[in-house]
Amino acid sequence: MLTVVSGRGDNPLVSAPRRSADQEAFRDLTDRWLSSHASANTRAAYAVDLAKFGQWCAARRAVPLRVDAATVAAFQAAQHAAGHSVATQRRRWSALSSFFQFALDAGTIDVNPASAGQRPALPDLGRSTTPILTADAVDAYLQVAQALDPRLDALVALLVLDGLKLGEALALDVDDVRGRPPNVTVVVRRRGDDAQRIVLQPRTAGAVGRCVDRRVGEPLFTGPRRHGVAHRLTRFGADHLLKKLDDDGVSANALRRFHITAHHTTGADLDEIRDRAGLDDVRTVRRYLQPDHPAPAHSEWPG
Numbered sequence: 001m002l003t004v005v006s007g008r009g010d011n012p013l014v015s016a017p018r019r020s021a022d023q024e025a026f027r028d029l030t031d032r033w034l035s036s037h038a039s040a041n042t043r044a045a046y047a048v049d050l051a052k053f054g055q056w057c058a059a060r061r062a063v064p065l066r067v068d069a070a071t072v073a074a075f076q077a078a079q080h081a082a083g084h085s086v087a088t089q090r091r092r093w094s095a096l097s098s099f100f101q102f103a104l105d106a107g108t109i110d111v112n113p114a115s116a117g118q119r120p121a122l123p124d125l126g127r128s129t130t131p132i133l134t135a136d137a138v139d140a141y142l143q144v145a146q147a148l149d150p151r152l153d154a155l156v157a158l159l160v161l162d163g164l165k166l167g168e169a170l171a172l173d174v175d176d177v178r179g180r181p182p183n184v185t186v187v188v189r190r191r192g193d194d195a196q197r198i199v200l201q202p203r204t205a206g207a208v209g210r211c212v213d214r215r216v217g218e219p220l221f222t223g224p225r226r227h228g229v230a231h232r233l234t235r236f237g238a239d240h241l242l243k244k245l246d247d248d249g250v251s252a253n254a255l256r257r258f259h260i261t262a263h264h265t266t267g268a269d270l271d272e273i274r275d276r277a278g279l280d281d282v283r284t285v286r287r288y289l290q291p292d293h294p295a296p297a298h299s300e301w302p303g
Contacts, residue, residue, distance in 0.1 A: 049095035091173040154211035157204035163259040166252040173221040181205040
């Protein structure tokens with residue numbers, strides 16, 4: 001139930017020390033909830049969302065951890081009236097739903113006031129025309145790739161298990177790879193000069209390790225050597241490699257789409273998927289998803 005303190009003195013039902021304790025509990029729970037998210041970008045975005053909600057509640061003398069569904073709906077309506085984008089409204093609704101579920105699981109509240117809320121609908125941006133692969137097909141591709149070529153094995157694993165873009169994978173150098181299987185990281189260059197270190201899935205770590213072998217100072221993926229010099233594999237060369245997987249010539253984008261849809265079936269937050277896949281907008285993630293035809297989780301998917 002929404003607890004409000006009137007502008008003329010304190011509500012006798014809620015003392016100032018009690019409100020202070022509630023605010024401290026809200027801050028403590030927020031810190032714990034934010035720390036549960038692995039992505040720094042997600043933590044930063046959700047921190048802003050919870051701060052906005054806390055400020056909105058404070059302006060109305062409401063206690064964030066004591067609001068009801070009607071109050072959450074009022075906050076949502078205020079966001080819409082303020083002209084925030086639909087994507088921002090949806091993210092803030094998701095943030096509140098996740099936060100209150102965390103509080104519910106922690107025993108701090110008795111009910112999630114955002115569970116019955118209605119997310120703002122996004123405009124129809126069209127669906128991706130990239131085919132959705134089945135888990136069985138992806139299993140087969142991984143097995144074929146491992147048998148055929150260490151480069152193909154590493155490339156398919158990076159796309160389907162770790163969600164890299166084809167260009168990001170081809171830009172990797174041997175020196176970007178750190179560690180030994182199953183604990184391997186790579187430095188991926190994204191959004192201009194930005195670089196992000198990614199922890200690879202164990203299956204990918206093994207494949208990348210075999211692709212690196214004992215090489216140093218070379219591109220991770222190389223094409224034919226000319227005059228003894230290793231040249232970086234081109235997109236054309238990568239497409240030629242991928243055509244070895246089946247007669248239809250599965251695309252890099254289809255493999256990456258499987259990563260996104262399979263990750264979504266595990267319950268991963270859309271912002272975490274966006275960050276992991278190096279996408280600029282969560283709406284792009286949504287275009288990859290077709291709720292009426294979700295991809296089943298991959299048998300090797302770590303969850």
